[in-house]
Amino acid sequence: MKIAVVGLGYVGLPLSLQFARSCVSVLGLDVDDKKVRLLNDGQSYIKHISPSAIADLVTSGKFSASTEFSRIKDVEAIIICVPTPLTKNREPDISFVLETGRAIAPHLSKGALVVLESTTYPGTTDEDLREVLEKGSGMKAGTDFHLAFSPEREDPANRDSNVKSIPKVVGGYTQTCLNKTISLYSRAIDNIVPVSSCRVAEATKLLENVFRSVNIALVNELKLVYAAMGIDVWEVIEAAKTKPFGFMPFYPGPGLGGHCIPIDPFYLTWKAREYGKHTRFIELAGEINTAMPEHVVNRVSTALNHQQKALKGSKVLVIGLAYKPNVDDERESPSYVLMRLLIESGATVEFYDPYVSVIKPTREHPQFAGKKSVEWSRATVENFDVVLIATNHSALNYQELGTWARCIVDTRNAMASVKDASAKVWKA
Numbered sequence: 001m002k003i004a005v006v007g008l009g010y011v012g013l014p015l016s017l018q019f020a021r022s023c024v025s026v027l028g029l030d031v032d033d034k035k036v037r038l039l040n041d042g043q044s045y046i047k048h049i050s051p052s053a054i055a056d057l058v059t060s061g062k063f064s065a066s067t068e069f070s071r072i073k074d075v076e077a078i079i080i081c082v083p084t085p086l087t088k089n090r091e092p093d094i095s096f097v098l099e100t101g102r103a104i105a106p107h108l109s110k111g112a113l114v115v116l117e118s119t120t121y122p123g124t125t126d127e128d129l130r131e132v133l134e135k136g137s138g139m140k141a142g143t144d145f146h147l148a149f150s151p152e153r154e155d156p157a158n159r160d161s162n163v164k165s166i167p168k169v170v171g172g173y174t175q176t177c178l179n180k181t182i183s184l185y186s187r188a189i190d191n192i193v194p195v196s197s198c199r200v201a202e203a204t205k206l207l208e209n210v211f212r213s214v215n216i217a218l219v220n221e222l223k224l225v226y227a228a229m230g231i232d233v234w235e236v237i238e239a240a241k242t243k244p245f246g247f248m249p250f251y252p253g254p255g256l257g258g259h260c261i262p263i264d265p266f267y268l269t270w271k272a273r274e275y276g277k278h279t280r281f282i283e284l285a286g287e288i289n290t291a292m293p294e295h296v297v298n299r300v301s302t303a304l305n306h307q308q309k310a311l312k313g314s315k316v317l318v319i320g321l322a323y324k325p326n327v328d329d330e331r332e333s334p335s336y337v338l339m340r341l342l343i344e345s346g347a348t349v350e351f352y353d354p355y356v357s358v359i360k361p362t363r364e365h366p367q368f369a370g371k372k373s374v375e376w377s378r379a380t381v382e383n384f385d386v387v388l389i390a391t392n393h394s395a396l397n398y399q400e401l402g403t404w405a406r407c408i409v410d411t412r413n414a415m416a417s418v419k420d421a422s423a424k425v426w427k428a
């Protein structure tokens with residue numbers, strides 16, 4: 001079997017490799033020719049994907065990458081994994097999905113299956129994408145070609161999580177579309193979970209992400225409430241999670257980050273308006289989570305105050321640019337917001353991240369492009385008035401940090417196990 005995967009990022013690349021390992025011949029398509037060149041050279045641009053895993057599959061001919069979309073005429077199935085961000089006004093931007101639809105439609109062969117994996121609002125697959133594909137191909141979905149939605153459940157940096165063993169939800173435009181999709185994914189993935197439509201599959205992914213966003217907001221709010229009562233929320237969560245049923249731990253932090261949790265819930269908010277419905281939980285969670293960076297900056301200010309220093313003119317080292325521990329993905333990271341707020345208050349800000357040596361250009365924070373991580377050394381750390389832990393990478397030596405830093409503001413409870421440092425640690 002030969003398939004194409006469009007969009008070779010954090011979702012599309014591991015998925016391509018899993019299919020290729022399962023004896024499916026995979027053509028990876030991307031608009032970024034640099035990525036395509038690197039992959040065909042057997043190199044990786046994602047920390048947790050080893051170059052050898054790619055090189056072996058390129059050498060065996062099971063995987064190749066290209067920017068030529070006309071090559072999809074030779075494949076039986078196309079899986080779309082392109083970005084679904086929000087616009088400046090925080091509305092869904094499905095332009096990448098539609099662009100992909102337009103690019104593949106003229107080359108679609110009769111009987112081919114198109115599966116969308118990008119997270120999006122219910123109706124994207126059977127309304128927006130279907131329309132573009134039908135118009136560009138002159139064929140009918142469900143009759144001449146097949147259409148489905150299957151959400152990705154990537155858990156970057158979790159070593160126990162791999163594409164093969166994570167159950168895959170699939171919903172088809174028709175029953176035949178569903179059957180084709182089940183048979184495609186069964187080649188590479190152990191457990192397939194069929195649902196009754198593309199929309200149910202789209203809504204499932206949104207439920208999963210809204211669930212995280214709301215629960216993170218809950219513990220972020222409790223962090224503030226309990227702190228006012230002199231209670232440490234992290235100690236409370238450790239105790240609560242010993243309950244063997246009906247509880248799942250979520251942890252507070254400096255705000256939401258990544259490509260999914262801060263964005264996807266608002267896809268539902270936007271679509272719900274079409275039906276005259278409001279997503280109050282999503283809005284409230286968004287409000288609480290986006291207020292976190294300001295709370296953290298206030299804590300930095302208080303910590304400095306206790307040293308007779310003002311935020312203005314102080315040197316702040318932000319630790320961790322990635323949005324979560326042990327990954328190199330800094331998209332939507334709250335660290336950017338923290339850095340911006342600190343600079344706006346007159347502080348001098350540097351960052352240290354073992355996995356992000358230099359900041360790539362981003363649409364949201366262009367001012368930081370090219371900024372480099374400082375080196376990890378006593379001389380460097382000692383030089384800052386305060387160190388702000390935004391991301392708790394496990395590779396960091398927190399014992400050294402506890403010895404070297406003058407003052408630490410900790411948003412992740414990363415210093416909890418470091419002996420003799422508590423006097424200089426401010427939880428935030």
Ligand SMILES: NC(=O)c1ccc[n+]([C@@H]2O[C@H](COP(=O)([O-])OP(=O)(O)OC[C@H]3O[C@@H](n4cnc5c(N)ncnc54)[C@H](O)[C@@H]3O)[C@@H](O)[C@H]2O)c1
Nearest residue numbers: 007008009010011030031032081082083084118119152154
């Ligand atoms: N990263 C995650 O952990 C994760 C988890 C679940 C779902 N998702 C969802 O999966 C989708 C993809 O996310 P990602 O993290 O892989 O994004 P990504 O930015 O890492 O990768 C997207 C890739 O698509 C390419 N691309 C952009 N426009 C294209 C086009 N028109 N044609 C072909 N390629 C194009 C980009 O060059 C890039 O390589 C999003 O909808 C996201 O919400 C991501």
